[in-house]
Each structure stands twice: as C-alpha cells, then as structure tokens.
Amino acid sequence: MLRITLAQLNLTVGDIEGNVARMVAAAQQAAREQADLIVFSELSLCGYYPGDLLEESAFLQRIDAGMAALQQASAALPQLHWVVGAPTPTQGPGKKLHNSLLVLQGGAVRLQYAKQLLPTYNIFDERRHFEPGPDVAKVLRIGNAQVGLLVCEDGWNDHGADYATNPFERLRDAAPDLVVSINASPSHLGKREQRHQIFAGASRRHGLPVLYVNQVGGHDQLVYDGASFAAEPDAGVVFEAARFVEDVRTLQFDNGHFRTADGAAPAPVPAEGIPTMEFYRQQIVLGLKDYARRCGFTQVVVGSSGGIDSALTLALAAQALGPDNVVGVTMPSRYSSSGSVDDSAQLCQNLGVRLHTHPIAELVAGYAQQFEASFGQPLAGLPLENLQARIRGTVLMEYSNAFGHLLLTTGNKSEIAVGYCTLYGDTNGGLGLIGDLYKTEVFALSRHVNAHAGRELIPQAIIDKEPSAELAPGQRDVDSLPPYPVLDEVLKLVIEGERLSTPEHAAARAFVAQLESDEAGRALVQRVRSMVARNEYKRRQAPPIVRVRPRAFGSGRQMPIAARYV
Template sequence: MKIAIAQCNPVVGDIEANVAKAVDAWSRAAQAGASLIVFSELYLTGYPPKDLLEKNWFIDRIEAALDDLVRRSLDYPATAILIGAPLRWDNPAGKGMANAALLIGGGKVLHRQAKSLLPTYDVFDEARYFDPAADAAPVSFGGEMLGISICEDAWNDPEFWPQRRLYDRDPIEELARGGATVLINISASPFEMGKVETRYRLIRNHAVRFGLPFVYVNQVGANDELIFDGGSMALDGKGALLSQCPAFREDFAIVDVKQAPNEAGTPAAFVSQNRAASVHDALVLGIRDYLGKCGFSKAVVGLSGGIDSAVTCCLAAEALGAENVLGISMPSPYSSVGSVEDSRLLAANLCVPFKVIPIADIYHAYLFSLEMHFDGRKTDVTEENLQARIRGNTLMAFSNKFGHLLLSTGNKSEMATGYCTLYGDMSGGLSVLSDVPKTLVYELAEYINREGEVIPRAIIEKAPSAELRPDQKDQDTLPPYPVLDAILQLYIEEGQSAEAIVARGFEAETVRWVIKTVNRSEHKRRQAAPGLKVTTKAFGVGRRMPVAARY
C-alpha cells in the first residue's frame, strides 16, 4: 500500500486555507498513485485551537469543511484521506466533542477514530474540550487493517515507560491485538530539545514490538508559544526506517509500507540535529510563523551590544529577511563605546538597517523631573530601570509608527531570576529567547558563526552587562551563568527541592537565593510577551504558578 505523508503547516482557525492546502496535497497523492494520504492531528483547525473549540459557529464551519472533503473525495476515487478534526458526537455525559481522525473516501466517511488518551500536563489541556474514546479498533481499507491512533495514544507504551505511565490503557496494543496490519498515528507533538530522538525510539519500539509497519505524521509550524518540528516518518515491521521528513519545514512523501527500506534491504539512518542547530531552526520557524500568522512582516530589535540582542537579531534576519529587521542602538550615559560599535558591526554583517538614538538627554530629563520627589533617597535600581523603560518606549514608538513587531531579547536565566525590567527590556510582542538559558545563548552564537563571523567576537567574549550603572556586570548580581543555569534546570525543569539540589554539590546559600528569586519574580513573567518553547518546561502556558503565594 502506498501512503502519502502530508507534513503541513496549518494556520489555527483558517479552515478554508487549511482545506485548500489539503486538497492540493491530495491531488498530488492521487497523481502519485497513493491509496491514502495522511494529515496531522486536528489539521483542519490547526493545533492547538484552544477555546475556539467552545464556539458553536466554529464547529459548524468544521462540519461544513468535512462535508466539502467528502464531496471532493469523489474527485479522487483511488485515494482516500485521513485527516484530524474536532468532531461532535452524541454522548450522554461529558463534553460531547472528540479529537478525531476521519478516514474519507468514495464520497463518504469510512471510519471515525477518537483520541483515547487526553493529555492534561505541561502545555496540553485536552480534557478541557474532549471526551476520550472508549476503545480503539482497526478499520479495513485497501486490503489492510489500519490501526489509527492520535498523538498521545502512542505515548503510553509500558515497555518504553516502565516506571511512568499516566494511563491504564495502551491504544497501540489494542489496535495491534485487534488485527491491525498497519499502524498510523497522526500527531501534533511540539518541539523540545531531545524530543526528536525520544519520539523516533518510541515509534520504532511500537513497530518492533508488534512487527507492524508504523506511519507517523506530525504537524510542522509554530502556533503562539509552541513550535512543531514535523519529523514525520514511516518504519517497517522490523523497525527499519522507510522514510523521514525533514524537521521544521513542510514536506510531502510517498511510502510503500510493505516494501523493503531500499533495494538492498538496508534501513536508512535516522537523521537528527545537534542541540544548537535544532534550537536555532526552531526559533527561526517560531519567529517566522508568529509574525506571519499575526499579520506582521517586519520586526524591530534593540541592539545593546550584548549577546542576547545579537542572537535575537540574527534569528530574526534569517526568519524574515535582513531588510525586514530594524536594529536600534540606544546608548545611555553608562553605555560603553563598544556597545554601539559592536552593534553597528553586527548590523553591517547581517545587512540589517541600523539606527542610533541616544537616550542620555531623555534620561537626565526624567531624573530632573523626579529629583524633588526622590530628595534624600539614594540612587538605586529605580534609576537603572528608567533607562530600560526609556528604551522600551522608544522601541514601541517605532513598532507603532512603522508596524514592526518588537522582539524582546531576555533569556531564560534572566526571566527566571527577574533580572529584567517590566515595561523596559521586557517590552515587546514576542520573547524570542525566554526559554533559552544563557549558556545555550552562547552555543547559538557559535552556531550562527559556524561559517564565518556574523556576531562579532567582541560581543561573544565581553562580560555580560546591562550597562545601567558604572562598571556593572551581570555577575555582580547573579551567580556565574553555568552554575545558575544548572540550578535552574534542576529546579524548574526537573522540579527538584532546594535540599535535593544542594545534595548535588551546589552551595546552599546560592541555591536558596536562586529559588527565592525565581519564586518572587512570578509576577514579572505573568506580564511578559509570549515566549517560544524549546525546553521541557517553559515559562508561560506550560508552567502555571501562583503569584500571590508563599511557598
């Protein structure tokens, strides 16, 4: 059986455009002689559609689109379509809605399979909208028995997770025991570092465990904070790789699930990227889709002469084109000469438009207007933050006047500890590096420079500084970044206690300071721009902590 894999980038809510893209791929699959074309989870709506699913008018549009696909299936009598969509169903109790895969062909719906396992952890909240399927059964099609599952249904393999099982069912086993001859999983699995390899091993384990070919189709593209990397694949019943779609871009592939991997019978090698390359490509896609799907074509970045703004500018230039990114340097009385000149060189290397707007006069005007009110009080972080807020207002003025989206540049280490200024450097419509630890920012810089110096070495080698007071350095306030990032990894992503982290060899005083600072900075993060997720636990939608609390 020839199966077409349609690794597509749907736009959330744009049902008509998603249908049009599907029909184009369907036509291509029919011309190639495929018996079936497979799309990703909730493809018609794009994933995640969130509370759009609670709007009756939205579901009405989905049903109309499905009716249209049923009619169009008569145009491709030899090629059926398997597509993900929300589906109303009659249920005496529950939400009355399923996350479904629909097999359509010959002018009718041949099979409906609802998702069995509904994730409610991290960024997922599917039990808010859907009811789980009571069972999973294969369907006869084209001389095969198709075992159709949806995303999370494939993630409860007891052999793969011997000590971590969230559910008491294994839908893949149910399908295999029910007589499936081909397993198909449609998915919307977000990117995070290391997940690509885990996903491949999981799918391969299913194929080997049951001796069945496995076709896996994942969404690609970015929607809000989430980046979907694609990486769709097909394996034979021995676990040999038949086909693998590239990461971070749309693709179309035809695979014959009953044939050997190639003429020699030698399986293809699974292709993965190193950490810096995968995060780089993920962030580029995240920027491109966030702006494009929100109706923006240009971005503005404040260039401080530091590594965070430099990396952000490079990512934006690759995502949008250099001509569509404006870099602005805003020196204050405490800015070094290098902060401007290094930024100018970076902009020249990228061919990015560049402006210098000094803020010293504005800063002194602020101080003069506040002087009588602050009389008798020492200079402190208040005066430092004034500079950041002047810069934020300046950048927002360019955003408003010229329609550029402002990209904020703070990294995860800063966001974690509150080493950032509300309404200052936190201003913006998208926080590009908010889930990228400082140590990884340096890795990204080296990756960007892999074929030549784009980011000047002076930017990479200088000691990090906010330059808001004389001779200021980040390490005056923060622990060394390698130490800080290691503690943050253990506390935020692994959920370890202070005692457990100290037991790993970190100084108790440093650990307590980091944890206290993380906890008391929650109110800042609640007001931050959406940030692109690349780690296992990002601030924002996947980490829901109270603000008014003591713990």
C-alpha cells in the same frame, strides 16, 4: 501493496478554508502518484491547538463547512482514502466534542475514531475541550491491507505508566497489518529521539509496522518540526520525512515493509538528530517566521545594546525574515560604553540590518529632574537603572507603533528565571526568541551562528564581552547573580530537572548535590530558588517565547504568584 502519501503540512490554527486548500492540493498530488491512502496530521482541519475557539459556535460552524468541503473534494478522487483530524460532536454527557480521526472516501465518512487519551500536562490541555473516546480499536480494510488507526497520545502510553488504558494493546488485538498514527507533536530538545524510542518500541513489541504523521510549523510558543516517520518491528525507524519544512511523500507498503514510491529502500535514518545548537537555530527561525506571518507582520525591530542577547536575537531574526526586514535601534545612555555602541554598529553591518541611533541621556535626565521636583527625593539606585530600561522599552514600542514592526524582546531563560529584567522595559515586545535558552546556551548558539554562516556575523568582541546591563557605572551581571555556568545548572534542576531523566538533567542534579555539600553552596541554591519563586509575576506579564526545551516558561510551567514557596 498499499501506496500511502503522508502529508506533513504547515497548517494554521483557525484557517479552515486555507487548511482545506492545502489538504486538497496534497490529495491531488497523492492521486497523481496513484496513492490509495493519504494521511494528514491531528486536528488537521482546524490546526492544533485551537483552544477556546472550540467553545465558539461560529468556529464550529466553519469546521462543519470545512468537513463538507473535504468530503466534496474526496468525491472527486474516489480511489483515494483520506485520513483527517477534526473536532466532532459527542453524544450524551461530558464535553461536547471529540478529538477525532476520520477516514473519507468517495465523499463519505468510512470510519470515525475518537482519541481516547487526552493529555493534560505541560503545554497540553485537551481535557478542557474534549471528551475521551470509547475504549475500542478501529481498523479499516484499504486495498488488501487492514489499517489500524490511532491519534497521537493514544500511542504514547504503551509502557502503561501514564493512563489506565493502552489503546495500542487494544489495536494489536484487532490484528491490523499496519498502524497509522496522526499527531500534533510539538518539538523540543530530544523530542524526535523520544518519538522514535516510543513508537519503534511499540512496533517491535506488538509486531506491527507504524506510520507516524506529524504537522510542521510555528504556533505561538510552540514549534512543530514535522519529522514524520515509519517504523518496522525488526528494523526500527526506516524512513523519516524532512524536519522544519512541509513534506508530502508517497511510500509503498508491502508485506510489512516500507519502500519509496518507486520501490527502493528508503535512505537510512540516523539515530541522532541534528546537533543541539543547529536544532535551536532551526526551531527558533521557523518559530519567528510563522509567528510573524500568522500575526500579519513582515518586519521586526530589536533594541541593540551591544550585548550578546540582542546580538543573537538580531542574527536569528535576519535569518528568519531576511536582513531587509529587520531593524536595530541603539539607545545609548550616559553609562553606555563606546564599545557597546561600536559593537552594535559592527553587528548590524555584518548582518546587513539597518541600525538607528536614539540617545536617551536627555530623556533620563528630564525624568529624574521631574521626579525629584514632584516627590522631593532624587532618583537613584535601582529606580534610576530601571528607568533607563523602561525608556528604552518605550522608544521601541513607539517605533513599533509608528512603523508597524513587531518588537522582539531579548531576554534569555536565566535572566527571566531570576527576574534580572525590568518589567515594562526590556520585557516589552510581542515575542521572545531566546527566552528558552540559558545564558550559557546563548553564547554557544552565537558561536554556532557564526560557524554556520562561515563568517563572523556576531562580532567576537560581543561574544568575549563580560555580560553587563550597563545601567550603572562599572555594572556587571556577576555583581547581582552567581556566575552563569553555576546559575544555569541550578536553574536546570529548579525549573526542569526534578521531572526529567535526561543526561543533561542528571548532570545538573549531580552538580547541585555537590554544591549543597557545604553551607555556602546550600545558601546559593536557596537564593536562586527564592529568586525564581518571587519573580513569577514578571513572567506572567512577559511576551510569549519560542519553546525549545522540554519545560519552558508560559503554559508549560504554571505556578501561582501569591504563594509561599520556601
């Protein structure tokens, strides 16, 4: 029998000393629980993903010091084997580093394995920094078990379609009793089920039990949900760790089966994860919580327009940081309805959030007057509308500078996609919480937030209100855009759907195909494609957003600005 502790930790990129401390604490717990083996996540020593920090000599020296500290700690727990992830130097031509898995025991490195398949797609860019490892399998006897070892992507090519080599097949030929895979697998809608499908399928095909250990926590745009799991060839996924929180858990492995630390059968694992809207809520809350903490912010500020986007942003921020650490600012202009101001007040009262009022009508009038005096032309139309947004953005940045709050931008994916936002205005901020949610999803998540709370946090008046920027008399979003239920389906195809095969994207393809069956529909789709293309320059300058869908704006969708698309 082998006792294994999986250490699903919230590690910080670059915080070598802090990561070592968390890993040592988990190892000490594992030792108390009489574990033979503790498994950490991919690049656990430095956190995933360090990017071009890997090119800095001082950073690499700190990694060396951290590895020495781990080896020293392992010497103090000589019965325990540690599976850790870290960059290690290469020999010969190519990149100077491997993305490696190391097994420490008694102060020494017992085994080292270099990741073979380096993802360079979507949000991944590992080939920029790492050299692929050799096509070899690594197996180590621990106690009475032969343990085979993989690093993340090495286990994702068992279908053989993405790479010429399949490390899982090579490992099967080495005949281990158990496969341990260390991972840094970012979360998005449907990702948990995809992991289960791929690794439980590999477990079944090769007749090998699999222990999959993931990290947890938010890093810039990405959120890692943990959800580490164990799979058996006949039973599929038989154990799952918690999602969106740290979880250090000891399991027994005996005769090809996983049991809890006390020998009981693990609780059944549901095939489906949490519902979509609850997934969005938890992912965004953790993303903000860790982004603010790692960047040194304790409080945030949000421009409260009385609309659905700012309302949802405020509600999620209050859940992530506590209402006492969230501030709303309402900035009425001559075009703001009294209902919007009242709705902002009711929203912040429901949330327990402070609301400040900063009217901008006089500022707008002063700008307009000086513009005409300087340039001989009245300020009207789109320039006047954008001026209001930019004044609001400036006020919010003033507040952020004066009081030290992180400014949260409030744009949704639909608006960001087609450029229905003002650069240096409502795009100002340090992080966007709902920038990967389509507008229809913003409404759905707002309703879910109320249902989850068991009361009306976001006033129904805001949810029922027709979307409007309120920058001109009688302005409505549908005056400039197709209705959101139509726009969102087209955007799902344009931004994500041509690459993905989920039922959602199949439905979007069918919807657009029907739309394009007549001339007016074809013109609408072409118009949307053109709007997406010509607004790349805005997205390039926008703040990072918390990623919740398979293909988000930012590093996951890299498009040129000065290009001809259509």
